[in-house]
Amino acid sequence: MKTVSARQLCFFLAFIAPVGKLILMPSQIVFDAKQDLLFSAALSYLLQSVIVFLVLLAAKKDKTLFALLRERLGTVGARVALSLLALFLFLAALLPMLEQKLLVQSVFYDTLPSILAFAPFFLFSAYLCFHPIAHLGRMWDILMPFSAVGFAGLIALSAGAADFGALLPVGASGMGAIARGTLHSLSWFFDSALLLPLLGRIEQTKRLPLKGTLCYLAGGGAVLLVLAVFYGVFSDIALRQLFAFSRISKYFPGVAVLGRIDYFFIFALTLVMAFYCAMPLHAGVECLKQAFGDTPVRAGGYTLAVNGVMFTLSVLLNYHFLRTQTFMTHTAAWIFPLFPALLVFVLLIGRKHEKA
Amino acid sequence: MKKHDRLHRLSVKLWLFLAAFLVFAFFSNDFGLVDIQKTAVILAAGIDKGEDGYTLTAHIAVPKGSDRSKGGTSSVNIKGRGDTISACISDIYADTGWVPKLVFCDLLLLGEEAVQENSFLVLDYFLRNEQMPDSCQIAVCEGSAEEMLSSASAIDDTSALAIEKLLSDAAEKTGQLTRTTLREFSIGYYGVSESGKMPYLGSKTQSGAESAQGGAQAQDASGGAQSGDEKIYEVRGSALFSQGRMVALLSPDETFAYSLLQGEVRSGTFLAHENGEAVTLYVYKNKGSVSLSLGDVPEAALEVVLRVRVADRDGATDVSDLTSSIPSDALLQDATAVITQAISSLWARIGESECDLFQLRQQLFRHHRGEYELWRERLLSVARPNISVTIRPVE
Numbered sequence: 001m002k003t004v005s006a007r008q009l010c011f012f013l014a015f016i017a018p019v020g021k022l023i024l025m026p027s028q029i030v031f032d033a034k035q036d037l038l039f040s041a042a043l044s045y046l047l048q049s050v051i052v053f054l055v056l057l058a059a060k061k062d063k064t065l066f067a068l069l070r071e072r073l074g075t076v077g078a079r080v081a082l083s084l085l086a087l088f089l090f091l092a093a094l095l096p097m098l099e100q101k102l103l104v105q106s107v108f109y110d111t112l113p114s115i116l117a118f119a120p121f122f123l124f125s126a127y128l129c130f131h132p133i134a135h136l137g138r139m140w141d142i143l144m145p146f147s148a149v150g151f152a153g154l155i156a157l158s159a160g161a162a163d164f165g166a167l168l169p170v171g172a173s174g175m176g177a178i179a180r181g182t183l184h185s186l187s188w189f190f191d192s193a194l195l196l197p198l199l200g201r202i203e204q205t206k207r208l209p210l211k212g213t214l215c216y217l218a219g220g221g222a223v224l225l226v227l228a229v230f231y232g233v234f235s236d237i238a239l240r241q242l243f244a245f246s247r248i249s250k251y252f253p254g255v256a257v258l259g260r261i262d263y264f265f266i267f268a269l270t271l272v273m274a275f276y277c278a279m280p281l282h283a284g285v286e287c288l289k290q291a292f293g294d295t296p297v298r299a300g301g302y303t304l305a306v307n308g309v310m311f312t313l314s315v316l317l318n319y320h321f322l323r324t325q326t327f328m329t330h331t332a333a334w335i336f337p338l339f340p341a342l343l344v345f346v347l348l349i350g351r352k353h354e355k356a
Numbered sequence: 357m358k359k360h361d362r363l364h365r366l367s368v369k370l371w372l373f374l375a376a377f378l379v380f381a382f383f384s385n386d387f388g389l390v391d392i393q394k395t396a397v398i399l400a401a402g403i404d405k406g407e408d409g410y411t412l413t414a415h416i417a418v419p420k421g422s423d424r425s426k427g428g429t430s431s432v433n434i435k436g437r438g439d440t441i442s443a444c445i446s447d448i449y450a451d452t453g454w455v456p457k458l459v460f461c462d463l464l465l466l467g468e469e470a471v472q473e474n475s476f477l478v479l480d481y482f483l484r485n486e487q488m489p490d491s492c493q494i495a496v497c498e499g500s501a502e503e504m505l506s507s508a509s510a511i512d513d514t515s516a517l518a519i520e521k522l523l524s525d526a527a528e529k530t531g532q533l534t535r536t537t538l539r540e541f542s543i544g545y546y547g548v549s550e551s552g553k554m555p556y557l558g559s560k561t562q563s564g565a566e567s568a569q570g571g572a573q574a575q576d577a578s579g580g581a582q583s584g585d586e587k588i589y590e591v592r593g594s595a596l597f598s599q600g601r602m603v604a605l606l607s608p609d610e611t612f613a614y615s616l617l618q619g620e621v622r623s624g625t626f627l628a629h630e631n632g633e634a635v636t637l638y639v640y641k642n643k644g645s646v647s648l649s650l651g652d653v654p655e656a657a658l659e660v661v662l663r664v665r666v667a668d669r670d671g672a673t674d675v676s677d678l679t680s681s682i683p684s685d686a687l688l689q690d691a692t693a694v695i696t697q698a699i700s701s702l703w704a705r706i707g708e709s710e711c712d713l714f715q716l717r718q719q720l721f722r723h724h725r726g727e728y729e730l731w732r733e734r735l736l737s738v739a740r741p742n743i744s745v746t747i748r749p750v751e
Binding site for chain 2: 104106116117118119123127165168169172234235236237250270271
């Protein structure tokens, strides 16, 4: 069976996972935590990194998610749990997908483009979903340089325009505001859930859980750096700046002479984001494949159904983005750390089912 | 095996095709195609407030046709009226059928009336507009913005281009103006200081001027070429804002003092005297800072360090005098007194107007959080200035 190597997994955790946090999450956190946004984001990262560590511990058992769940919950229970995980992943995909759609329409088009400008994403996503999930490893290999160059370029162009004094005074927003910032950012943290369908397909090396978690925290460090620059550039108007990463670099003095050279880096990160947005759908389809069979016909059926539904939702929610965002970041936020944590606890400490 | 290889190659081709299609759809920007016949490319916008709402004068670039004998830029001014800025934009669309496009707008000019109350009633629309670059320059003008934008420039194709040159980066280094972008003004407005500044512009008639370079082509909304005298635009100081309202006007000397305190002057000049003779000093290097410290009462340390040389004297010097550009101690003393006086005058103006130009409240908030509430309201009225001016010659 094709597996994801430890190197590829670390690339995902350090370079691919962070890009999903760069569009609307910064302004969402600023809304609550203001200049203490780094604390809110760091708490979210720490919470998620604990779950990532536990998932990688579970991966040491070297069994698929379905096999592990069947041992604990029986066949029916495992199918129910996998179906719930698939639903969770489809829910998790919604906000990144809609924010990416807004990003493309607002940043890359001078006028409002037709809805078809984003439609190819679903063709792309469907193609990805149809393939076995272990193919992600090769994809992460290819995406890593795009992400690394994108991050480095954006920081290099924007750090000079940032007033890092804007992050002072430390802690002035209060613990309540920092906690709210953390809570309302949780819907962007579902990376541990993306790893769950990969169980049994991850190449095991020495201390992989620790190395993987450290890579995830390193990626978090890069996100915190972008957040610091973002608040340094926009200060008290940061909460109005949607699409944070695409805005911070345009004040580089060279832009006035050379034009928007920062678009090279923005394009690179947006490309990585497109793959990242499709990953929850891919992982969700993999859950369905494990639970209900993965014949080509069934795999094609899940793929078409999932992407068809998501495309329909993207059209239907076109004029309800704020309501959707509020639902995801306020009402449903608690689900994002809780559900994967619950599942991984079942895998690690759940008692074996009698019929297993 | 062969079938498997063929399928694999097909899979890779399909993958590449889809990835290319995605990139094409995301980044093509519809190839940037703009139907120029239906689009108003706004280069600058002037906003005035009257009793019947707002008037927005859009300075729009128009194609000059195929006559290559005339270079330069053509423009037309279109006015839109309404109770909100958005309504003004819609009015332009309704009147002309042109879709106003703000993505190239580099200048927002506010008329005097528009800044008598909260100017953010006007600027808020532009800050929220996704297409509007928040790096655009903003300025206040004497009289109405409509009049200024509609006037014919004596030195450039259009008034907007002439004003933008006036607000250039190079001009700022002379210390005679302080540029402000929409982003910077907004940060000041929404920050704890609730203060900001903009260049204050005026114009004067240039008598006997020939037509502008490249053939000025500014037209009014009726399509006729503008008539009347051609204008030269000038910066007449800096408008100070508190809570979005214009509260004071800095003189050119006070503006220069402010620029020195910001450490932004690289090639500016100022006047001092030596033995009753006027001498122009050229600033080679400038460092400046304003820092707040709290003792019994807050104290603001205003510090300027300059390197200068003599640029010109009101009198001829001997051709063999190779040291005439080195300022004497007496001249440096007078120059120090001139700058100190300008800073004192600037400080007094800030105290009177309650405009936190130096962002002292922000410093108080960031570095003295515990005493922020105690001093916040009366900081500008009770803070003592400690002015330090050091001028050294370039030898």
